[in-house]
Every structure is written in structure tokens, then in C-alpha cells.
Amino acid sequence: MMVGGMVFLSSFVLFVTAVVGFLYWLTPPKRRLLISSILIWQRFLVARKQVFDRKKWVISLLLALLIAHCLGLAFLSEKYGKFIGLDNRVVILLDNSSSMATFTSDGETRYQKAVKIVKEIISKLDMNARVMVMDTQGLISSPDFDLPREAINVVDRLKLGASLDSGTSMLNLQIHRDLEGANYYYVSDGVSISEPEEFWEIISVFEESDNIGITEFDVDTVPGSPESQKAFVTLLNGGITQQKVELRIKGVGSADLIKEITLEPTSSASYVFDISEFDEGPITARVSAERDGFAIDDVAHSFRRTNKRLRVGLVSSEGRYFSSLLNDYPNAAVTEFSPVGFEYAGNIDLYIFDGMAPQEPPRVPALVVNGIGPWLPAGTPVFDPEIIFKEQQHPILQQVSLDDVFIDVANQVQISNDETSLLALDTNLSILVANNRQPRWVWLGFDLNNSNFGRHSSFPVFLDNIIHWLMDVEMVSYAGLGPVRVRFPGDQIIGVDGSFITPTSSGLGYTQFFATKPGIYTMKSKKNNQLKIVVNALDTRMTSINATRFINDNGSLADKGGLFSQPNMVLWLLLGVLVLLLCEWVTYNFRKTV
Amino acid sequence: MNPNTFLSGDFLHQLEKLSVLAKKPVSGHLRGQHRSKRTGSGMIFSDYRPYVEGDDTRDLDWGIYLRLDRLILRLFEEEADLPVYIFLDISQSMKFGHPNKLEFAQKFSAALAYVSLMNHDRVSLVTYAEDVVSVVPARRGNKQLWRTMHVLDQVSAGGRTDLRTSLCHYFGAKRSRGLVVVVSDFLEDSSLDSTFKVLSNLRHEVFAIHVSSPDEYNPKLGDDVLLVDSEGLEVLDAQVTPQLVDQYKKEFDTFGNYLEGFFKRFGWGYLRADSNVSLESLFFTILREKGFFR
Secondary structure, eight states: OHHHHHHHHHHHHHHHHHHHHHHHHHSOOOEEEEESOSHHHHHHHHHHHHHHHHHHHHHHHHHHHHHHHHHHHHHHHHHHTTTTTOOOEEEEEEOOSGGGGOBOTTSOBHHHHHHHHHHHHHHTSOTTOEEEEEETTOOSSSOOEEOHHHHHHHHHHOOOOSOSOOOHHHHHHHHHHHOTTSEEEEEEOOBTOOOOOTTOEEEEOOOOOOOEEEEEEEEEEETTEEEEEEEEEEEEEOSSSOEEEEEEEEEESSOOEEEEEEEOTTOEEEEEEEOTTSEEEEEEEEEEESSOSOOGGGEEEEEEOOOOOEEEEEEESSOHHHHHHHHTSTTEEEEEEOSTTOOOOTTOSEEEEESOOOSSOOSSOEEEESOOOTTSOBOOOEESOOOOEEOTTSGGGTTOOOTTOOBSEEOOBOOOTTEEEEEEOSSSOEEEEEEOSSSOEEEEOSOGGGBSGGGSTTHHHHHHHHHHHHHTOOEEEEEESEEEEESSOOSEEEOTTSOEEOOSEEETTEEEEEEOSSEEEEEEOTTOOEEEEEEEOOOHHHHOTTOBSSOOOTHHHHHHHHHTOOOOHHHHHHHHHHHHHHHHHHHHHTTSOO | OOGGGTSOHHHHHHHTTOOBOOSSOBOOSSEEEEEEEEEESOSEEEEEEEOOTTSOGGGBOHHHHHHHOOOEEEEEEEEEOOOEEEEEEOSGGGGOTTTTHHHHHHHHHHHHHHHHHHTTOOEEEEEESSSEEEEEEEEOSHHHHHHHHHHHHHOOOOSOOOHHHHHHHHTTSOOOOOEEEEEEOOOOSSOHHHHHHHHHHTTOEEEEEEEEOHHHHSOOOOSEEEEEETTTOOEEEEEOOHHHHHHHHHHHHHHHHHHHHHHHHTTOEEEEEETTSOHHHIIIIIHHHTTSBO
16 A cells, blocks of 8 residues: 555656646747847846746646646546545456346346446446456456446446356455455345455345245166156245245156146255156256246256167177176167177177177177277287277267276277277277278277276276267266366257357367256267257255345445445546636736746 | 938038037137137137237237227137047947937937038047947048048947947047037946046036937837847846836836936936937937037
8 A cells, every 4th residue: 555655646746747847838939039128128027027927937836736636636546546535446246147147026137237236336437447347157257447338348248147156255366466456346146155255345136036946857767677767856945935836847759747836935845757658858847836036947957868679789609798798788688699600680780799700891880899800901919008099089988997907918900091099009000999980880909808898897888888889879968057068079069049059168078168048958079979968057056046145235225326426526627627727828818827 | 422321411401500519618629619718819709918928919909008008918719629529339239129220320420420520520430339349530521521421331230338348448548528429229237427437537528319219118029028138148038018018118218317317417418319200300409409509
């Protein structure tokens, strides 16, 4: 503060000196007039000038100082508003978390009210003020001090966020460190925020509201009955009154399941629905009540996976290992074939060639384990190979850990253009190859008997990934609102309403985008792989829209006007400068000033 | 160069009727038209004295001799010429004014020289600024008129004014006592007492012609001006207001009154002559009234 004061004072003095100098420089130069002699003039002018000029100089200097002072205050007020009593550096933190979407009694959302208040604060500031607008969702990536009208544009562009996490504490630290001397206003409903630091001037837009929301929604297979699926739903009354609620489960291929419930305030209830009658596809749970101020949590989505039986042909001389593993695989019907005189059967969805390979590339999707066929350009077998390359982004290797996997000996093959090397040694050859062309096939270059991989915990996942990839089954991922990051090389994202969404970041096999609405998003890769992302706003904190940190004090909102009732001081100062300049001009013409 | 350069023929003709009136008996050594301290062969009776051998018998009063039988000589005042020293200020300050002060002073000097020479007085023209610039030695006759006119025609203004030095230098040499006519604007900072001390000591008669221009008395300077002295180039900052001009006029009058008072104190003549005053009215009316001419 001391250093700041000194800097301000020196800046101000410099500025005032410059202005006084400039005003003196503006004085029109006097005409030089040659006269015969100044002897007579000297006799009375010298004495007269000493008295009168001093007065003129004093008046002139006073006027110039006043002008400079006003100008200095006007121009330097932006940086040193605190020193001269002006609220000219203002930081406004606008809460745009999801709870701000709650409707209030006057039909507006809390966010709309907050925006109005923010604009009111800004509009009452000096024209020379600098305003930094920040949001709790971090949508304004690099907040900076702007002129008021630009700050209003920033507020207009700002949108309501989808997540609960306000990130206030991090901002508090940053602001407290960097922007000492500014005024801080935090416009929020106080719901789901961290405790704000003391320097924030809290402006609450909280108003109690009714809300019924879904806090949990899950679709899962019934243990012991793979073909049956059930939906688990939990509802919460986050409002202030008892409500009659209708819960509706909607799916594909069957009538909606409806349940009517009465929920007490702050109470929750869970229900289970049998959705086996629905076909594969999206499942939606929707809750509706007479009074509901918050809509985001009224719907939840999920995805019902197909339960048709998978017909697997196992071509193996021994086949014990795969046979037992596949028998445990849900919905898998395994038919074993002898490698000797093997011929493709017409009713098999997927073949697994264990320890052999067909004479020509597989005609149906297939996994070839340690079999070398004439269609595979094989390399030299490698003993105790060390894997130095893993294509982890590939769906086959997702969630597959190869740590502690040992291989005694492995065959290698040269890959062609349509093939992807998933595991490679220190050569150009591969020991795990995925063929992208239809029908797809995967080639594994080592016998499970020569490795511990078959007994590794990742192997069932690996096999499941291979089966899904070979059968091109849609994969499903679940996420919450806000930034969604999935392990999928997504190139194209299709939103809930069918519009394309630009990824916020991508690379290293991950894709991130911002989900603003609950629903099912579709992500496609360049290789035409597809990932369904189910986004839900299921959070007890989100549904509890009345859990504010602030005391509901709407009356104080009106009083806040006093805080910002600063007249447009800069405008007045500039007007004062004009008046003083006029005064200077008049006095100069009346020879009262120099 | 002839006097017509400065003055019209009619005016010159009229000037011939004037003659400079010396207040005291002059001490000229040539015969002239002015009363001298010496007695001799003049026209005006002065006194009687007994005849002594060697006196001019033409001055004997034969009537007294017949009545008293004594030889009494009649004495007459001798008439001598008047040395007129015209001191013309040609400093830079004389260049100003409409009409030009120097031009007026040149004409005045020419007319005065003409009048004096026509009355058989010796005329000397001295131009001065910081010191004596040029001197036309005191002589009389037609040739002196041409010399004087020539010098007057050649003068040009320049330099500061220092009358004291000029007077000291000029009268440092032996000069006949006479009439010193100073034609100047007297705009110099030195004290008049010290300036004219040399003249009062030598008991010269002085007539001061204080030349001023109407512009000087009633300046039209505009608004904010830096007044630059033409001689010293000193600068004076002034915001010229009507009040200031009034004050200046008062100060200018005070200056004139001071000069007049000074010269009167020594019994000398003083005349403030504006450069727009006609020489006719100046010579035939004003100066006659002042007793400078008869």
C-alpha cells in the first residue's frame, strides 16, 4: 500500500506537471514589437508588473493545477481508483454453475437475475473503470480488466455452465495475490460453492424453489439371467414442499413404464424397473412434478446393450483354455472344430483359430492365435521378446494392462496397409495385428502356453475387447455434465440434438468435449469406430438447489445499489476540466491570467 | 546639395526674415548682428568716455565739445556674430514615428542653419549618437550652407544615444561661447545634470528641441506584446490595456515636463516638437513666441 501510494503520488505529480507545462505551452506567443525606446515604459511597468504579474501567475497556476488535478484524477483513476476514492477496478465473479439454472418466483432463472445485477454493477461504474469478469465454471479462460462496455459484452457471451464444481477457492487465491486494491463482487446463489474469502462482497440471487430430480439411474443385467435387465432409479425431493411425482421409463420397442410417487421435502426414494422388454437402444428415465424449478436433473439416460447370443467357432487341437473361458462368456455359444480338414460353417459369427491359421485370410471375423498361414508374411521367431510399442488407443487394448506379462517365444509378421500393429518388438514386425478390413481379424503371435498372458487378469478384458471389436458392437461410456474426457480417438462428436460438437482437446488416444445437456452423445473415429457416451446430471448436490451458503436476504439486493451509487466521476471531472478551461480562457482574455 | 532638398523655396524665402535672438550679449569675434559685450563700432549707443590719444576721432561727440569744450568720445555696442551649434541626434530611436523623427529633425536643423547663416552667424552641425558622428565646423557663408545641407542629407540613424559623451568630446576643444541647439528625443538613461554640466560650465546658451512622434505619445501596440528597445534591444513584457496606455501618456508628459523643468532651471529654452507639426508654424509662431527668433 505504501509503495502503491508513492507510485501514485509520483505519477500524479508528473502528470500534473506535464499538464501545467502543456497549458503554459498553449499560451499564444507574444508579438515582439520594436519601439524607439522602452525608457518611459520601464519607469512604470516594472513596478506595476511585479505586483500584477504575481497575481496573474498565481491565478493561472491555480487554474492550471485544478485542470491538471481533474485530468489526473480522470486518467489515473483506472489504476489508482482506491487512492482517490473511486471504485475503478472491479472484479466480478459470476456464479454460472448448474444450480443457477433454477427458476425463481418471477419466472427468471437465478442466472438471469445474476446477469442483471452484474450489468447493473458495471453500468454504475465510471466510464474509465476497469472490470474483470470471471465465472465459476472457468468458461472465461483468461479473464482480464476491460472497459465497462466490453465487460458487459463478456457477460452477454457467458453461458450457464453444467457442472457443480465452482473452482472458487483456486480463483480466490489467484485474485487475492494479484489484484490487491480492487473491489470484488461475487454474484451467486450460494449453492454448491466453496466458502468464499472474506474480501468478496457477496451478492446473493438465492431464492427457495421446488425441485424433484433423479439422482441415480443405472441399467444392468440381472445376475444369473443374462438376458434380463433392470433399471435402478433414485429420486430426491430437493424442494421445500411435498410433491406428487410421475416417474416414466422410456425405451425402444415397448410401452413406457410409469410410476406415481409422493415425496416429502428432502426425502429420496429408489425404484427398480424391469426393462427386459425393451429392445437394444437408449433408455430414458424422466420425472415430472407440478412444481419444479430445476429441469436438468429431471431426466436421466442410459443404454440397453444387445443380449443376442454370440456364436463362436473354436478351431483348436486342444482348445481347453479358450473353451473354458468362452463358456463363461455371457451369451456365447461355442462350437468346437478340428483343425484337420477345417471348413467354415455358415452359422458361426466369430472364429477363434488356436495354434493354427487357415490357408487363406478368414472369411468371417476371426482371432488367430499363434498360427502362421501363407497369407501372413512371417518373420523370425523371437525369444523372450521385449515389447517396445503398444497401440493403446486401439479399442482392443483399452483397459488392458500388459504389466508383468511374460512371453517365452513369439512369432512376428509384416503388416500391410489395412492392418494395425498393436504390439511390436524392436523390429518392424508385429506380434499383435488387427486387420481393419471386413471381415475383421486379429492375429496374436504367441501361444498362450508360452506366456502368462492367458492367466493374466487383463486377458478376459482383452478377449472381450477383441470380440466386441470383431463384432463391431457399439461401446458405451458414462459421464457427467461438463467436461467429458474419454479414452477414444474421436474425430467427430454428435450431440444430443444431432449437432456436431467441437472437441475441446484430443490426442494420445483421448478426446475431450464439453457436455452441456444430459443425453446420449456419439463419438466417431476416423476408422469409423463408434462410442456412445451417456451423459447424465445425477448428483444429489445438484438436485439440492436450496442448499445455499447464503442467508436468503433479497432485501439486501436493493441496498447494494448504495455500494455502486458512485456517480460517473470521470465524466464530472472531465466536465470540470472543460469549465476550468473556459474560465482560463475568459480570464486570459480579460488579462487576469497569463 | 541645396536647402531645397529639405525645405521649399517659399519657406526658405520666409526664413530669411527671421534671425536667432540671443538672450545674452554674444562673444563672437566676427561682426554680426548680435549685441556683443564689447563696445566698438556698432550702431547702438552705449556710453561716453573722455577721449584719449589714439581713439578714432570719428566717434567724438562734437556737440559736447562745443558746449563743454571737452573731447568726449561716444561709445557704441559692438555687434558680433552668434556661434550656433546644432546638435542633431541620429541615434536609432530617432528613426521611429510617422512622420519620422529624424526626418523632422533634419528639416528643422536645415531651417535653423539657414536662418543663422542668413544672419551671418557661424553655424556648426554636429551629429551624434553614442559619440560625435560628424562635425561641420562653425563657419558662416554660403559654402557653409552647402556643407551643412550635404551632411544633413547624408545622415542615417543608428546606435545608442549618449549626449553627454558627445558634448564632452565636442566641447573638449576650445569653442566660442554660443547657442547650442540640441535636436533630440532625449530618450537616454543618463542624468540630464551630468549631460549638460559641460554646457553650463562653459556658459553656453542652450535650446532643446524635444522631438517626439505622435505614435510615441499615443502608441497603438495591440494586445500582448514584448516591447523591444530599438537601441539596446532590451525586452519588456507588457499587456497593453487602455489603462496602461493612459499611464504611459501620463509618464510621457511627466518626462516632457521634467525636461522642460530642467532646462528652465538653467534659463535655457525648451520646446517639445511633434514630428507632425509644420515647420512654418514652428518657426514663425511657436519659436517666435518662445523668443527664439525675432
